[in-house]
Amino acid sequence: MAKIIDGREISRNTRENIKKRTSEYVEKNGRAPGLAVVIVGEDPASQIYVRNKAKACEEVGFHSEVIRLPAEVTENELLSVIEKLKADGKIDGILVQLPLPRGLDPKVIIDAIPPEKDVDAFHVSNVGKIMLGEKCFHPCTPAGIMKMLEHEGISVDGKECVVVGRSNIVGKPMAMLLLHANGTVTICHSHTVNLKDITSRADILVAAVGKSKFITADMVKDGAVIIDVGMNRDENGKLSGDVDYENVEKKASAITPVPGGVGPMTITMLLENTLLAAENSSK
Numbered sequence: 211m212a213k214i215i216d217g218r219e220i221s222r223n224t225r226e227n228i229k230k231r232t233s234e235y236v237e238k239n240g241r242a243p244g245l246a247v248v249i250v251g252e253d254p255a256s257q258i259y260v261r262n263k264a265k266a267c268e269e270v271g272f273h274s275e276v277i278r279l280p281a282e283v284t285e286n287e288l289l290s291v292i293e294k295l296k297a298d299g300k301i302d303g304i305l306v307q308l309p310l311p312r313g314l315d316p317k318v319i320i321d322a323i324p325p326e327k328d329v330d331a332f333h334v335s336n337v338g339k340i341m342l343g344e345k346c347f348h349p350c351t352p353a354g355i356m357k358m359l360e361h362e363g364i365s366v367d368g369k370e371c372v373v374v375g376r377s378n379i380v381g382k383p384m385a386m387l388l389l390h391a392n393g394t395v396t397i398c399h400s401h402t403v404n405l406k407d408i409t410s411r412a413d414i415l416v417a418a419v420g421k422s423k424f425i426t427a428d429m430v431k432d433g434a435v436i437i438d439v440g441m442n443r444d445e446n447g448k449l450s451g452d453v454d455y456e457n458v459e460k461k462a463s464a465i466t467p468v469p470g471g472v473g474p475m476t477i478t479m480l481l482e483n484t485l486l487a488a489e490n491s492s493k
């Protein structure tokens with residue numbers, strides 16, 4: 211039976227620590243760390259994410275602002291909103307909720323956020339620094355996974371790590387963070403041949419595919435650590451991960467459930483990055 215890695219519990223502990231550091235920050239600086247979230251259009255999933263982010267800010271004592279813009283906003287109008295937030299002394303972190311409506315180039319928009327306020331760590335400068343292993347913000351989902359591994363005392367050093375998925379927000383930065391922690395890392399994607407042979411070698415297997423129950427028990431080594439990033443909803447809205455949890459759990463040494471695994475850590479790491487941005491700006 212695998213150890214269940216409880217993302218909710220780790221997230222609670224981490225947020226308690228953030229709350230404490232926030233009080234100290236307020237005492238020292240006379241203001242709370244501030245996060246601005248910009249949302250464009252009416253995408254229902256994005257609306258939920260943004261609400262959850264604002265609620266999480268409130269819980270730890272941050273100042274937060276949600277800027278809602280219509281789907282028809284022009285690139286220049288959106289850039290001028292970012293320009294204002296850039297100069298706003300109450301705002302330490304700026305996040306533009308993705309995906310953006312068609313017609314807005316996310317690359318142009320994200321790269322307009324100053325790297326020191328880029329708490330999602332999607333700016334080209336932060337992406338480059340991750341590659342180089344320099345100090346910078348880490349993208350929230352991979353950062354949350356590293357925190358979970360650390361919390362569970364699971365060392366990455368020398369381990370065979372396989373990441374299935376190569377997106378810019380999860381797969382690629384995940385692989386880099388595992389590599390910097392001295393894992394031997396393989397990245398798989400939709401063109402990978404003999405996927406099962408590769409995943410079966412993994413001591414630590416990260417699934418970030420976006421396909422329900424994609425990782426089955428026959429793809430997993432006995433005693434592997436399984437990290438399930440997937441958040442897939444069926445036609446009834448029921449959430450499932452990328453891992454066939456019921457069967458894989460019997461072979462794994464540790465596993466993250468969905469829900470209650472990686473998901474809760476993502477917003478927590480956004481809070482952590484925002485606090486870091488505030489602490490950096492007051493140095």
Ligand code: NDP
Binds near residue numbers: 402442472473474
């Ligand atoms: P993307 O769709 O951007 O990337 C999916 C990746 O999976 C791609 O690299 C794709 O390969 C690969 N893939 C697709 N099919 C296969 C296949 N048959 N074999 C091997 N690889 C395959 O998704 P994201 O990275 O954004 O998200 C992945 C999942 O994680 C989603 O379910 C998402 O909802 C969830 N997620 C959860 C978060 C959380 O907080 N828990 C945060 C972010 C995402 P290729 O590049 O070749 O197309």
